[in-house]
Amino acid sequence: MTGTNRGGEVSIRDLSKSFTLGGRKLAVLRTLNLDVRSGECLVIVGASGSGKTTLLRILAGLEAADSGGVAIDGKPVHGVGAERAVIFQEPRLLPWLTVLGNVAFGLEVRGVAKADADERARFYIALVGLAEFADAWPSQLSGGMAQRVGIARALTVQPEILLLDEPLGALDAMTKIGMQEELARIWSEENVTMVMVTHDLEEAIYLADRVLILPKEKGGAARLIDVDLPRPRDRSESRFVRYREELLREFGLH
Ligand SMILES: Nc1ncnc2c1ncn2[C@@H]1O[C@H](COP(=O)(O)OP(=O)(O)OP(=O)(O)O)[C@@H](O)[C@H]1O
Numbered sequence: 001m002t003g004t005n006r007g008g009e010v011s012i013r014d015l016s017k018s019f020t021l022g023g024r025k026l027a028v029l030r031t032l033n034l035d036v037r038s039g040e041c042l043v044i045v046g047a048s049g050s051g052k053t054t055l056l057r058i059l060a061g062l063e064a065a066d067s068g069g070v071a072i073d074g075k076p077v078h079g080v081g082a083e084r085a086v087i088f089q090e091p092r093l094l095p096w097l098t099v100l101g102n103v104a105f106g107l108e109v110r111g112v113a114k115a116d117a118d119e120r121a122r123f124y125i126a127l128v129g130l131a132e133f134a135d136a137w138p139s140q141l142s143g144g145m146a147q148r149v150g151i152a153r154a155l156t157v158q159p160e161i162l163l164l165d166e167p168l169g170a171l172d173a174m175t176k177i178g179m180q181e182e183l184a185r186i187w188s189e190e191n192v193t194m195v196m197v198t199h200d201l202e203e204a205i206y207l208a209d210r211v212l213i214l215p216k217e218k219g220g221a222a223r224l225i226d227v228d229l230p231r232p233r234d235r236s237e238s239r240f241v242r243y244r245e246e247l248l249r250e251f252g253l254h
């Protein structure tokens with residue numbers, strides 16, 4: 001069940017998006033060009049309001065671009081698609097279904113027979129370390145556990161591309177580090193393309209092949225930083241620390 005995903009290449013071409021706020025036009029994304037490789041982990045950072053969620057929503061097909069666009073494996077994106085799964089900051093589990101029910105749900109609505117759906121769901125529940133909680137109710141889970149259910153639910157439909165908007169943002173520092181390690185492991189085992197938004201620079205360096213920095217000033221250009229470090233990554237290693245300093249400088253904080 002693992003390691004069989006190919007594809008999941010994303011190309012973003014001359015992508016622009018603005019919103020109208022109080023009668024004024026606000027340019028959020030300006031002619032962004034970027035290719036995300038199949039199986040790559042791209043992490044998006046940027047100041048609050050720089051357009052991270054907007055970009056992710058356009059990739060998910062939940063929001064339309066004003067001009068330019070996104071193609072996945074050469075096919076233009078129009079709306080949501082089965083090759084993409086989205087993980088939000090809050091997992092939004094269905095309270096009337098167990099962990100197993102929540103994870104299997106996406107397969108069942110796609111017409112997969114219940115026994116098959118349950119079997120696949122159990123595989124991913126085990127992958128996120130919750131095998132013993134398959135029959136628990138969402139209200140019985142901690143925040144980190146609920147988020148892991150959300151991740152299992154997204155993986156169960158075997159997307160080529162996983163889109164994550166601050167998936168660990170609501171977790172405490174210790175749980176967060178454990179979940180970052182888990183995400184890194186799942187990403188490499190599932191061979192999935194990951195595009196993730198975070199405001200945690202250390203998390204960005206821990207996970208990313210490349211970090212995309214969205215400009216704060218609307219006239220500014222987006223920047224890409226290659227994180228050329230072996231995995232699993234060591235947060236205390238000097239090169240890791242240097243990347244962190246480089247990102248802090250980008251934000252004018254160092
Ligand atoms: N539906 C909308 N209507 C009007 N303006 C919007 C809409 N969605 C986003 N915006 C505006 O677009 C800009 C970018 O918003 P976005 O949510 O993409 O930022 P972000 O980088 O995700 O910020 P944060 O780090 O706070 O989550 C903001 O100025 C916001 O006010």
Ligand SMILES: [Mg+2]
Pocket residue numbers: 052053054
């Ligand atoms: Mg956001």
